[in-house]
Amino acid sequence: MKMTQAAGERHVLTIEVDNEAGILAKIAGLFTARGYNIDSLTVADISEDHAVSRITIVTNGPPPVIDQIRAQLERLVPVHQVTDLTEQGAHVERELALVKVAGTGDKRVEALRIAELFRAKVVDTTTSSFVFEITGTTEKIGSFLALMRELGLVEVGRSGIVGMMRGVQDA
Template sequence: MHIKPQSAERHTLAVIVDNEPGILARIAGLFTARGYNIESLTVSEITDDNLISRITIVTSASAEVMEQIIAQLERLVPVHKVVDLTTHGEHVERELALVKVAGTGDHRIEALRLAEVYRGRVVDATIASFVFEVTGTTEKIDKFVELMREVGLVEVARTGIVAISRGAQAA
């Protein structure tokens, strides 16, 4: 297990790349080589022709290590742009989770009540269970999952963080 140095801070990176085989492995390899964990990773095509993708990476590292990682990422041929949203300015982060909860009676009623408070949406229901869709910050989803443990949490699937800079300009 890698122990993060005291100066490690959480960073959210937006990496714009050519959508080609192997690029994700090359990018992940840069983090692995330095002994830093990728805490969240999402990838999506962002152009109509499916030729360009956006990779959102959340990791923790010192400012100096992040500068080195960003410089190395920018040198990769299929990488068009790398933006550290954490230092770039204000940005919005969201995550989606599907949370399955089983229970009857009071547990079922409490699960529905808590989902309403957290703006969770029922996307599947059976006599004995619900699947809720919850979106928001990582902290909000963590808290929702923690509360659902008390009423019958069965399993959780999470997307990972997506992020975008605030304002009229692209990152």
């Protein structure tokens, strides 16, 4: 019987893994096998020798299912550490988006004004469009996109969420 995603709270998981072919597929497979969606997924090399990557996954699910996924992730040989930032407490999350907006005249001026309010940076411009770079919470980026839709939103590229605990944790 296929399980569908039950209502649950949002969780931000960070997973430190060996850079090894197929590890991302194995991790995604743990979610797929249980019928849970990955809302955001980012992967980046975090070691000087390129041996270790950090995967950040945002998902929703009831705590028992998240605990089960976490336990199974910890049993995968190339996984060094799994942290549920949501359970651990105060953490910082950010996302980056590139946002292309077309417009001339008043719409162009308004897009620049809104971008300034959101601290979005112009990274490309033509006489008829801008590409803005914006970083912040998912909610901040969502608000920015909603306003830009009214002014001529053309294209959006989003990085996915990255996160880490606040302060220094004891090892």
